[in-house]
Amino acid sequence: MSKTMSEFEAELRRRVAEAGKTLNQAKDAGHDYEVHLHGARIRDLLDLAARHGIDTTTWIDPALLESSGLGL
Numbered sequence: 001m002s003k004t005m006s007e008f009e010a011e012l013r014r015r016v017a018e019a020g021k022t023l024n025q026a027k028d029a030g031h032d033y034e035v036h037l038h039g040a041r042i043r044d045l046l047d048l049a050a051r052h053g054i055d056t057t058t059w060i061d062p063a064l065l066e067s068s069g070l071g072l
Contacts (some may be wrong), residue, residue, distance in 0.1 A: 006007025011052050016045050016059050023068060 005013070023038035042060060049056045 008052070009049070012045055012054065012056075013059060014048050016042055016056070019045065020060050020064060023064060027067065035068045039065055042068075 012018045013044055014061075019038050023042065026034035026038055042065060046051050046059070
């Protein structure tokens with residue numbers, strides 16, 4: 001893989017960041033079901049990245065997923 005981020009990786013990273021933001025908003029609002037849904041979306045995106053050999057270890061705080069019940 002080249003040193004520049006592929007469009008695919010950039011889009012995955014953007015979607016993970018967006019889902020992390022909405023997960024935090026749901027968490028702050030006390031919407032447990034939405035926290036779980038956004039956490040599951042993040043997990044799916046991270047799994048997709050892993051299947052394509054993309055390192056996502058710095059993309060999201062593992063504690064955030066842990067709080068949604070879907071730890072890394």
